Amino acid sequence: MQERAETTRKAVLVAAARLFEEYGYAGTSISDVARSSGYTSGALYFHFGSKEDLARSVVEAHFAHWPPVIAGCLRRKGTALERLVLLSFEVAREFRDNLLVRAGNRLWNERQAISTELPLPFVGWIATVGDVLTEARDAGELNPALDVPRTARTVIAAFFGTHTVSDALCRRADVEDAVADMWRLLLPAMRVDGDTEGCLARGRELAALVG
The missing domain is CATH 1.10.10.60 (Homeodomain-like)
Known part of the structure; x- marks a missing residue:
């Protein structure tokens, strides 16, 4: 029963x-x-x-979907920033391909019309990115001049802005290319060694293995 x-x-x-x-x-x-x-x-x-x-x-199903996705991406091999790139591509794909993820996202955007309390977005994502950036800093991979909490918030704002624009313009058909372009702007300021294309390529290779 x-x-x-x-x-x-x-x-x-x-x-x-x-x-x-x-x-x-x-x-x-x-x-x-x-x-x-x-x-x-x-x-x-x-x-x-x-x-x-x-x-x-x-909406709760949308939020519950993410912890195993995050855990699966972050236990892959690679440097911290490569795994962060990997995670961004996997999340972008989920927003593009997963019905419950898309529906939960639309409902949260329409939250003012729904007479019930919904989970608060972004806070968990900012914390996750902050943890990865701390790992990157401790490994000597992250630019030491960066403030980790502020950088984490900026990365999340850039990512969700990127996929929102992609959704508006082409229903996320170009979201992976758009996320790659985002990293081409962010990684030069984040990495110590400046190896933007190498980090991006390795992160995308890991994402291809996950996909």
Whole structure:
């Protein structure tokens, strides 16, 4: 019985994510999700309680997706900055290819229309990048003149700005090239040895292995 309930919940969540990603929060109703999922509105309310709860669950699934992705990337071989480059490409691909990630992102951007509290974005990403930059600094890889917390915030602002522009212009079709261009601007200021293209190439090679 519990397994069946979990299967129903996951199917409803995926159907809701597909509609939220395409039509947004205001453009999606519980009856729309019921029709798309093949379950009754009553079944939806049993699992989620309200449209707000359903939207929050999609956003929470978005946030829950990242810890294993981050862990998988950061335990790869390579220097700290190479693994940071790797992580950026893997995250960009997830935003491009993963329905729940895209839906959660759109819903968070529409948060003012949703009458429920949603998780706070970016803070975890800034902390993760800060940890990697600290590792790079301790290894002598990072420019010692850089302030790690401020640099981490700047990297995250640059990354999410890059993928937002790519989404607006071409639905992220060029996001990997756009992320590479971002690193060509940031890495010369970050690395001690100035080997921008080498670091970028090695990070992309690691990303190709993950992909």
